[in-house]
Amino acid sequence: MHLPAFTAEDLTSFLQKYGITKTENSEAMYVNVNLLQVKCSSVQDGVFLRAKCNSQTKDDVIYGIDMYISNCLQIIYTHCECANGRGPYAHCKHIVTLLLAILQHTYGKEILTKESRIRTLYSRRSSLKTKKKGSESAVIFDPRPKDLRNRSWYRGYFRNLVINYQSTNKKMPISELYGPANPHGINCDHDYMEVTPADYVLERLKLTKLSPGDISMIEMETRGRHRNPKWFAEQRLRIPTSEFGKICKTTDKNELVVLANKLVHPRKKTSKSILHERANDTEWLDLYENAMQVKVESCGIILNSAFPYLCSSPGGLVGEHKLVEVKSPYSSRKCKITSVTVPYLQQDGGSGLTLSEKHDFYYGVQGALLVTEREQCDFVVNTEMETVIIEVERKEEFIAQMLKNLILFFEMYMKPAILQKHFYKEFDNYSFQ
Numbered sequence: 001m002h003l004p005a006f007t008a009e010d011l012t013s014f015l016q017k018y019g020i021t022k023t024e025n026s027e028a029m030y031v032n033v034n035l036l037q038v039k040c041s042s043v044q045d046g047v048f049l050r051a052k053c054n055s056q057t058k059d060d061v062i063y064g065i066d067m068y069i070s071n072c073l074q075i076i077y078t079h080c081e082c083a084n085g086r087g088p089y090a091h092c093k094h095i096v097t098l099l100l101a102i103l104q105h106t107y108g109k110e111i112l113t114k115e116s117r118i119r120t121l122y123s124r125r126s127s128l129k130t131k132k133k134g135s136e137s138a139v140i141f142d143p144r145p146k147d148l149r150n151r152s153w154y155r156g157y158f159r160n161l162v163i164n165y166q167s168t169n170k171k172m173p174i175s176e177l178y179g180p181a182n183p184h185g186i187n188c189d190h191d192y193m194e195v196t197p198a199d200y201v202l203e204r205l206k207l208t209k210l211s212p213g214d215i216s217m218i219e220m221e222t223r224g225r226h227r228n229p230k231w232f233a234e235q236r237l238r239i240p241t242s243e244f245g246k247i248c249k250t251t252d253k254n255e256l257v258v259l260a261n262k263l264v265h266p267r268k269k270t271s272k273s274i275l276h277e278r279a280n281d282t283e284w285l286d287l288y289e290n291a292m293q294v295k296v297e298s299c300g301i302i303l304n305s306a307f308p309y310l311c312s313s314p315g316g317l318v319g320e321h322k323l324v325e326v327k328s329p330y331s332s333r334k335c336k337i338t339s340v341t342v343p344y345l346q347q348d349g350g351s352g353l354t355l356s357e358k359h360d361f362y363y364g365v366q367g368a369l370l371v372t373e374r375e376q377c378d379f380v381v382n383t384e385m386e387t388v389i390i391e392v393e394r395k396e397e398f399i400a401q402m403l404k405n406l407i408l409f410f411e412m413y414m415k416p417a418i419l420q421k422h423f424y425k426e427f428d429n430y431s432f433q
């Protein structure tokens with residue numbers, strides 16, 4: 001603002017000219033910020049001023065003030081819109097208020113108006129805001145041109161670059177800053193491929209396709225049953241024959257979900273009967289070999305290319321059409337074998353014993369015959385008192401019904417549980433914010 005260097009003497013001479021002795025009202029109006037705005041315009045000989053001033057008593061009444069001061073500080077023209085302010089020589093309190101304001105400017109102070117006060121507040125707030133922003137991104141040196149800095153899309157762009165780089169290259173330390181890509185999104189995004197990423201994972205785990213080479217390799221690698229860690233690893237991916245009974249008998253959906261999760265995340269079985277069975281299984285197979293005068297071939301996990309998600313781990317193989325399962329009931333280990341001491345056996349009308357068709361062991365035996373494509377199973381029950389061998393024939397109708405349930409269970413419960421573990425990796429259970 002180029003205001004004239006108006007002095008206290010100039011003001012006094014103005015007041016004396018019009019016989020004004022008291023300026024308290026005008027001083028109060030200036031301090032109370034009754035002036036709304038002051039504008040000035042320089043011309044060759046002086047300065048034109050235009051101001052707006054609130055009435056001292058009525059807030060909603062505003063008076064316009066016009067003033068012309070020559071370069072030699074002569075007040076040539078004054079006019080105010082109030083009742084006492086008619087020009088060209090107006091000298092009302094509003095005019096005096098404006099003169100007081102100009103005097104403040106001469107002293108090097110900013111003229112106090114409502115407009116300047118609001119502007120000051122606004123500039124203070126915005127300076128606070130910019131300070132906060134600055135402290136958030138305290139970049140010491142940014143080599144980019146100014147117009148390329150702080151672009152809204154840049155963070156997303158950079159994140160994508162880092163994540164995509166990782167898919168084919170080594171891990172960069174900066175990748176630790178980002179959460180993993182959403183596997184559900186990946187699966188939906190890549191639906192144009194021959195197999196979806198989820199299907200690809202199932203294929204890689206050999207749960208959808210099995211070659212004869214895969215079958216013999218897995219069988220060899222898993223020999224030794226519970227003594228071989230690989231045996232446990234392969235069983236965790238598939239439905240073992242020992243669970244066929246439970247799956248076929250369970251109708252409650254929630255229980256089936258729990259069952260699938262237990263198969264995928266199994267706990268180590270350490271019950272006394274299982275430990276007892278595991279400790280003596282080879283010894284009992286030797287007894288069987290001697291009694292039957294046959295050679296038992298031990299084996300690992302056997303798979304079937306028609307149902308790659310089922311697996312069987314029989315006690316042993318005999319010839320081309322038979323297999324052996326050995327059981328030793330721990331609670332009846334010192335008893336004679338009857339349908340009472342061994343609950344899964346039943347009297348077959350004559351003097352012989354048969355395996356109850358309702359028991360999980362029967363489902364297990366039929367399941368093993370299905371997977372190994374064999375015709376008969378010698379079900380050996382052992383106690384310290386005696387050994388009983390029960391012949392179980394393959395029963396096609398039973399197998400067909402069981403297979404229906406198993407396929408349904410795999411598609412609806414087991415497959416989602418496997419994908420959750422090996423592909424989605426329980427992504428939904430974590431927050432990466």
Ligand SMILES: [Zn+2]
Pocket residue numbers: 063080081082083084085092093094095
């Ligand atoms: Zn006035």
